[in-house]
Amino acid sequence: MFTVAICCSKRFKKEERKFSVRLRKLGVNVYEPPLHSSNIWDKLEESDKLAFAAGATYRHFHKIRKSDAVFVLNVDGYAGVSTNMEIGYAAALDKRIYFLQKDDDYPRMILIDGYAKTPEELVKLLQQVQTPDILD
Numbered sequence: 001m002f003t004v005a006i007c008c009s010k011r012f013k014k015e016e017r018k019f020s021v022r023l024r025k026l027g028v029n030v031y032e033p034p035l036h037s038s039n040i041w042d043k044l045e046e047s048d049k050l051a052f053a054a055g056a057t058y059r060h061f062h063k064i065r066k067s068d069a070v071f072v073l074n075v076d077g078y079a080g081v082s083t084n085m086e087i088g089y090a091a092a093l094d095k096r097i098y099f100l101q102k103d104d105d106y107p108r109m110i111l112i113d114g115y116a117k118t119p120e121e122l123v124k125l126l127q128q129v130q131t132p133d134i135l136d
Contacts, residue, residue, distance in 0.1 A: 001027040001028055001029065002028050002029070002068045002069065002123070002126045003028070003029040003030075003031065003066065003067045003068050003069075004023065004028055004029070004030055004031070004067055004068065004069050004070070004071050004122070004126070005030075005031040005033075005060070005063045005064045005066075005067040005069075005070050005071070005086075005090075006019065006020060006030060006031065006032055006033055006070075006071050006073060007033055007060075007064075007070055007071070007072050007073070007079075007083050007086040007087065007090075008033060008035075008072065008073035008074070008075070008079075008083060009075075009078060009079070009080040009082070009083060010033075010035045011078075012073050012075045012078075013035040015073060015075055016032065016033065016035060016073050017032075019071075019073060019119060020032050022118075022119040022120075023119040023122065023123075025119075026119055026120065026123050028119070028122075028123060028126075031060075031063035031064075031066070031067055033060055033086075034056040034059060034060055057082070057085070060086060061086070061089055064086060064089055064090050064093065064095065065093060067095065068095070068096070068126070069095055069096035069097070069098060069113075069126060070086065070087070070090040070095050070096070070097045070098070071098050071099075071100070071116070071122055072087060072097065072098070072099045072100065073100050074099055074100050074101050074103060075100065075101070076101075077101055077102070077103065077104065079103070079105075079108065084108070087108060087111060090111075091111045096113045096114075096126075096129060097111050097112055097113050098112070098113055098114050098115065098116050098122060098125055099112050099114075099115050099116075100115070100116065100117060101115065101117075102115060113125075
């Protein structure tokens with residue numbers, strides 16, 4: 001089947017978990033973003049925050065690199081700074097990029113391969129992709 005890396009803001013943790021569970025039930029291997037929340041964040045030194053952020057960022061980049069496609073869970077059209085970095089990284093790797101909702105940001109719009117409101121719609125989009133002809 002397919003492997004999909006989910007990208008979204010941590011404010012959509014609940015929605016992301018529901019979407020990922022449904023995708024897995026459809027046979028998709030899902031890489032979830034690091035949406036950790038902790039009460040100790042505010043107590044960390046700046047250097048520790050940077051180390052944690054670097055680890056989380058590079059770990060998710062690795063998941064994107066291993067995936068067939070990226071799905072951006074842009075609830076209410078929102079894609080934050082980290083999500084934008086992940087979209088750019090996926091585009092640089094020539095990954096297929098799908099969004100939950102229409103996006104009105106022109107630089108992101110040109111990178112989007114399609115939209116899916118449900119996990120079922122995303123699976124259909126993934127199945128429709130054909131290998132390009134070598135002469136294209």
